[in-house]
Amino acid sequence: MRIGDFKETYAADEAIFRTPAVRAWMGALGAAMLVFPFVAGDYLLYLANLVGVMIIAALGLNILTGFTGQISLGHAAFVGVGSYAAAIGATRLGLPFYLCIPLGGAAACVAGTVIGVPSLRVKGLYLAIATLSAQVILEWVFSNWDSVTGGIRGINVPPATLYGVPLDTDFRVYFLIYAVAAAFTYSARNLFRTRVGRAFIAIRDRDIAAELMGINLFRYKILSFMVSSFYAGVAGAVWVYFAKVVTPEYFPLSLSIQFLAIVIVGGLGSIQGTILGAIFMTLVPELLKAGTEAVKPFFPDAMSYLFPLRDILFGALIVGFLILEPHGLAEMWQRVKRYFALWPFRS
Amino acid sequence: MGMWKRIVAATGIAAVFALAAGGALAADDVIKIGAAQPITGRFAFAGVSINAGLQDYINYANETGLVKGKKLVYIYEDTGYDTDKAVATFKKIMAKDNPVIMYGDSTGLGKAIGPELNSRYKVLYGSTSFSSELADPKIHPYSFVSGPTYSDQFGILLEYIAKNHKGKGKPKVAFFYSDTEFGKDPIPYARKRAKELGIDVVSEIVTKVGAVDVTTEALALKKTQPDFCIFQGYVLAPIPQVIRTVRDYGMKTTFMGTFWSMDTSIIDKLGADAEGYMGVSPYAYYNEDAPGIQAMRKYNVKANPKEKSRPNSYIQGWFTGMVYVEAINKVLAAKKPVTGDNLKDAIGKIRDWDTGGVTGKVTFVNNKAAVGRVYRANVAKGIFEPVSDWIYVK
Structure with missing residues (x-):
């Protein structure tokens, strides 16, 4: 049982993983993630990879929306910019993946900076509309700038190769995705221990107060857009190596909304929540589907009613979460942890 | 015994029987056909009928013994017409049932699964798509378009x-x-x-x-x-x-x-x-009198008496089933094992195939049958x- 948590050095005070128990659990998680691809089948690996990409992209949106308080409906388009930049880098320029991934991030970062400019003037719903226009414009560019994006047919991308080994299966690409995801989760966690991260939070909590404290709103809002879209771009680039094809149809508005749903369901302003949200939003529909598949043999005629039912159920689950736990999955997780901290001595 | 206990017991017994029935058919006698179908989502208006058409033809082929000595098994799952989910569904079916033939819900799935279809899965792949891109044997050797692009x-x-x-x-x-x-x-x-x-x-x-x-x-x-x-x-x-x-x-x-x-x-x-x-x-309509369509109607009168008419997407699914069966029979006639590679080659050899008027004489060139009326x-x-x-x- 944990009684106290005394810190005797500054290093201990600044540590991300503060107690031996947390470190042990994180170690166990890391080990489990390393073992996972060796035991999981194709289907689970594919879903895990999907979750990994979603985590990177949603972290970006949480930095912008959850930590800086700037809403964005154009996140999917930034993911798209990263995807296209990486795809072009990989095919036309013949760059290796370790250059294409930062290239994707950089391209999205530039796009994000431009889109972020109006954020000084407009807030809230108005900013939502401004970023929505970015989504629409970029989507149009993807499908109509044929000479660069390949138009509606998109670009086929060869798999990434590392020391001559092509990362062409879900198993191999898993390590790429989760290496990037781990690095970016770590950086996001650290970001909010720095001056920049704290400035973001100050802007979110009260922008006028933040400005009075000497935070340059414009600079930090733009910076938040840059970081956020860099994350999106990297997610897009990693996605390209995973999907091996990029077409405009991959980045619709509904994907932007899905990212928003991930950060809201997971917990605004929580790194852990983003991860839980990405897992929830990707796996729950699959679980619900598995449920309907299981009862399918008993109602062979009702499938056209049964299948849409799970979308309704999924929607109901999200609404239920928002009502019962507005702070998202992250808060639920904290509650579970608090309960077990004293278990079994308190019920 | 309580109501629930009885239901659980009944399910258990049913499951045992199902397993026994499954086991009774030796693996050699079964040819599995998997399908990732768009039964929900914005393509559902056609997906439901395509699925019904394909499933009905497979049942019809089993009932009339079109594939001698083999039983066709149809496994389908819904994709919601979302590419990510479709790829997941594809991989799930492949991992669970390992069919030799797959059916896909969209052009997007064909493109996304293409590289792995060539390098790993190597199964025959038909789909709802009429996209000319999937009818390119150089990029997509395992895919075919069920009709003209x-x-x-x-x-x-x-x-x-x-x-x-x-x-x-x-x-x-x-x-x-x-x-x-x-x-x-x-x-x-x-x-x-x-x-x-x-x-x-x-x-x-x-x-x-x-x-x-x-x-x-x-x-x-x-x-x-x-x-x-x-x-x-x-x-x-x-x-x-x-x-x-x-x-x-x-x-x-x-x-x-x-x-x-x-x-x-x-x-x-x-x-x-x-x-x-x-x-x-690309196909005749449900009301026409070609023998192939009459057989379809006869099957429906018996199996789905409630369905008075069927849309063209149903016929698309049915025709895709016909192509599968034709390819399987060609492979069996050549006394080769039914594998994706052999099926793919068999499709390429279909020449002037009489479909009973479901469509014209079918010749597959470049993985498509370029005929229509x-x-x-x-x-x-x-x-x-x-x-x-x-x-x-x-």
């Missing part, structure tokens, strides 16, 4: 126009298509083919899917006065609005559609404006009637 469908219509145009001078044609993969797919080929056939493409109009206000587009048609206007990339909207507006201008343009805007249901939806509406269909709406009867013979294009 959109380009071929345009080719058939243009050939028909070139032959049957009665007015003076070159026929004037407009292409009216949506700003999507589905809309733009055949356009480059159609431009080229029109030039070869001496047809003037007087205007090309691009809109969003489901655009409601089409005044500008209709005015563009008025300005160029085309004899024919071919829609591509729509299922319904904005086709009725365009036809209505253009008729209000007093124009006599003949409107034409390709597969997805050629289901019989469009005649009801167009009402009186359906008069003279034409288009290309031009139909015209008969508003009084509410059906499409053929106005040409089967047209073969290259």
Whole structure:
């Protein structure tokens, strides 16, 4: 049982993983993630990879929306910019993946900076509309700038190769995705221990107060857009190596909304929540589907009613979460942890 | 024993029987066909019927013993018409059941799964898609298109126009298509083919899917006065609005559609404006009297007595089943094992195959069967009637 948590050095005070128990659990998680691809089948690996990409992209949106308080409906388009930049880098320029991934991030970062400019003037719903226009414009560019994006047919991308080994299966690409995801989760966690991260939070909590404290709103809002879209771009680039094809149809508005749903369901302003949200939003529909598949043999005629039912159920689950736990999955997780901290001595 | 206990016990017994029944069929006697079907999502209007058509044909083939000594097993799951979910579904079915044939819900799935289809899965892959991109044996050797691609469908219509145009001078044609993969797919080929056939493409109009206000587009048609206007990339909207507006201008343009805007249901939806509406269909309709269609109707009377009519997407699914069975029988006749590689090669060898009038004589070249027929709406009867013979294009 944990009684106290005394810190005797500054290093201990600044540590991300503060107690031996947390470190042990994180170690166990890391080990489990390393073992996972060796035991999981194709289907689970594919879903895990999907979750990994979603985590990177949603972290970006949480930095912008959850930590800086700037809403964005154009996140999917930034993911798209990263995807296209990486795809072009990989095919036309013949760059290796370790250059294409930062290239994707950089391209999205530039796009994000431009889109972020109006954020000084407009807030809230108005900013939502401004970023929505970015989504629409970029989507149009993807499908109509044929000479660069390949138009509606998109670009086929060869798999990434590392020391001559092509990362062409879900198993191999898993390590790429989760290496990037781990690095970016770590950086996001650290970001909010720095001056920049704290400035973001100050802007979110009260922008006028933040400005009075000497935070340059414009600079930090733009910076938040840059970081956020860099994350999106990297997610897009990693996605390209995973999907091996990029077409405009991959980045619709509904994907932007899905990212928003991930950060809201997971917990605004929580790194852990983003991860839980990405897992929830990707796996729950699959679980619900598995449920309907299981009862399918008993109602062979009702499938056209049964299948849409799970979308309704999924929607109901999200609404239920928002009502019962507005702070998202992250808060639920904290509650579970608090309960077990004293278990079994308190019920 | 409580109600729940009884249900659990019954399920358990049923499961044991199901397992026993499954085990009784030796693996050699079973050929598995998997399908990632768009039963929900925005393609569900066709997905449900495609699934029914494919499933019904497989049942029909089992009942009538079309594949000797083998039982076909159909495994399908819903994808929601979402590429990520479709890929997940594909991999799930492959991991769980390892079929030798797969069916996919979209062009997107075909493209996304393409590289792994070639390098790992190596199964025969049919799909809902008529995209010319999937009919490229160099990039997608395991895929085939169950009929003519959109380009071929345009080719058939243009050939028909070139032959049957009665007015003076070159026929004037407009292409009216949506700003999507589905809309733009055949356009480059159609431009080229029109030039070869001496047809003037007087205007090309691009809109969003489901655009409601089409005044500008209709005015563009008025300005160029085309004899024919071919829609591509729509299922319904904005086709009725365009036809209505253009008729209000007093124009006599003949409107034409390709597969997805050629289901019989469009005649009801167009009402009186359906008069003279034409288009290309890769397959015969459910009301026709070809022996292959009669067999389909007979099966439905027995198996699905509630279904009085079936849309063209049902026939697409049914025909895809026919292609699968034909390929399997070709492989078996050659005394080879039923594998994706052998099935793929067998498809390439299908020549002048008689489908009993479900479509024309089928020859697969470049992984597609480029045959179709031009139909015209008969508003009084509410059906499409053929106005040409089967047209073969290259």
